[in-house]
Amino acid sequence: MNFKYADEASFYKILSSDSEDNLTLPPAFAEKYLEKDNNKRGTVVLKTKSAVEWSVKYFKIKDEYYFMDGWVKFMKDNRLQMGDLLVFSLLSPPPNSIFQVVFYAPNGCVKHQICSSDVPYKEQRSKKGSLESAKSFKSDKPFYSVTMKLSYLGEWGLYVPIRFLKRYLLSNDEMSVNCVLEVSDGRKWGPIKCRDYKTCGKLYGPNWKKFREDNQLGVGDVCVLELMNEMKKVLKVTIFGGC
Structure with a gap:
């Protein structure tokens, strides 16, 4: 052959x-x-x-x-x-x-x-921590963590636990709400639609796509989403590079 x-x-x-x-x-x-x-x-x-x-x-x-x-x-x-x-x-x-x-x-x-020039990027991401660091994350504010899957990087959007969604993001009989995502350096992305799908919530849409692209999210990365402002639905995202 x-x-x-x-x-x-x-x-x-x-x-x-x-x-x-x-x-x-x-x-x-x-x-x-x-x-x-x-x-x-x-x-x-x-x-x-x-x-x-x-x-x-x-x-x-x-x-x-x-x-x-x-x-x-x-x-x-x-x-x-x-x-x-x-x-x-x-x-x-x-x-x-x-x-x-x-x-x-x-x-x-x-x-x-x-390519080899991407190695410093990976090392820089690893300085933020690992999966173990994400597990040890603590805050006085409500937060949840999610490990990035391939589906979360596509059109279906990012997973939101249903209890977190109903307690902190949605009011009364609302089915969806606009949120803002921010990172530690002050950059913000929004509005990002968050919708109730009965068993879970999803953050999705063009601004979610821009957020994941701007922050170069990949499979295995861990994101911790921390509620900074309940009235304005602002969530701070801390990204831990996956192993």
């Missing part, structure tokens, strides 16, 4: 909420290029054009192949979001499989790919 041209062995996937913990591979591709001697697991390398590499394990469960261990880290490091389209091109065959991955945003444009 000739692997000189990656286009001969490639596939694409559009990220959805089903991709948060693992990525399902096209059966025809997996059977042709990954299934060898009835292997049910293996390791591949995912690399971008900037030459940064991630090791990801794949598993066969029943009749499906999945990228699993290492997949979440790959998504987080590359700040992938729901609706992004990923093109995987196989550069070398098993047992040392290497894929080159190119990302496209929902608008059809190629997305920025992580």
Whole structure:
């Protein structure tokens, strides 16, 4: 089999909420290029054009192949979001499989790919703390924390616990309210619509999208939302870089 041209062995996937913990591979591709001697697991390398590499394990469960261990880290490091389209091109065959991955945003444009110059950014984020720091967060004001999932980075918006929503944000029979998000340096984003969906609330809309883009939120980051002004519905967001 000739692997000189990656286009001969490639596939694409559009990220959805089903991709948060693992990525399902096209059966025809997996059977042709990954299934060898009835292997049910293996390791591949995912690399971008900037030459940064991630090791990801794949598993066969029943009749499906999945990228699993290492997949979440790959998504987080590359700040992938729901609706992004990923093109995987196989550069070398098993047992040392290497894929080159190119990302496209929902608008059809190629997305920025992580490179070595991004490392200081990650180190800067880590100074704010980790998941353990988020768990130890304390305040005299009402607050809640949420770990970023792929779905929260898409059109569905950010999760709000129903008890927090009804006690501090909504009045009487209101179903929605406009909120403002701020960060420690004083920057603000709003209005951001917050709506009651019976089992939980969601912060969503174009200003939520701008907030997550301006603050470069990614899968695994932890956000602590602290109610600073109940009348004006101002929530201060402290961001802890995920591990």
